[in-house]
Amino acid sequence: MENVLKAAVARGASDVHIKAGDVFRARINGELVPLTKQPLTPEQTREIALRLLPGDEDRARLDGLRDYDCFWGLPGVGRFRVNILRQRSSFMIVLRVMPFDVPTLESLELPPVLRTIAAAERGIILIVGAAGSGRTSTAAAIVDHINRTRALHVLTLERPIEFLHRDVKCSITQREIGVDSDDVRTALRAALRQDADVVVVSELRGAEAVDLALRVAEAGRLLLATLDAPDAAAAVDGLVASFAAPERGGARRRLAAALHAVIAQRLLPRADGRGRIAAVDVLLATDLAAAAIVTEAATR
Secondary structure (H helix, E strand, C coil): HHHHHHHHHHHHCCCCEEEEECEEEEEEECCECCCCCEEEEEHHHHHHHHHHHCCCCHCCCCCCCCCCEEEEEECCCCCEEEEEEEECCCEEEEEEEEECCCCCCCCCCCCHHHHHHCCCCCEEEEECCCCCCCHHHHHHHHHHHHHCCCCCCEEECHHHHHHCCCCCEEEEEEEEECCCCEEEEEHHHHHHCEEEEEEEECCCCCCCHHHHHHHHHHCCCCCEEEEECCCHHHHHHHHHHHHCCHHHHHHHHHHHHHEEEEEEEEEECCCCCCCCCEEEEEEEEHHHHHHHHHHHHHHC
């Protein structure tokens, strides 16, 4: 298994699939490709699942598990987010590769305007796109840019922590939801008492969480959040729709005042066939954009 994972990481895989009755497969450049030729038996898959579990207590109850998440590390290769599930009464395992190296705006070849966006002192920055579009990598690259260029306290609220940032010019506090804090809402409330200049939230959803995110921005902090939405307009509509109908007009006005930028992206194949690159659409919160958000509120 270790050799297969090493090969997958070396080829730039984002995920590795291990399933009874099938070969090892890896998602490389968006496609699921086979890494081996010999299908795994149910017994082999069970042994792999057993090895990935973090403690004796979990191993003892392996056969009763249906859906289980944990983390596992392979020295010199990387960290993996592990999901163990059952299908056809046998085990399947999906490992998400979590690289040691934090991506940079330069390494991701993101547009220069993101450096300007990262220099904001307050407001909300949304990074949106479908699952697997690289939102987390872009967020990590923006945090890395802030870390190398500004002296601030950056507080991240993540489920799970995917990239490990070291303190450079910033002090970076990384809190894992479900481990270091009960939920996003609790962590956002606490953020206002933790002297954070920048707050990063993975997967902002729900009226209470959105309200708290707006409060963080209204208190003069910079809030960076990822969101599952295809474009900027859908992102705004999605946040507003999380509120009850009578509250949506006010939510639009608050969002129009707090929004700094929306970064929408998707990954496309490179023209030379060597991997994928982010196609990025950026909405800056100009007066015209803010007026459009508020006007939408007036017409509904």
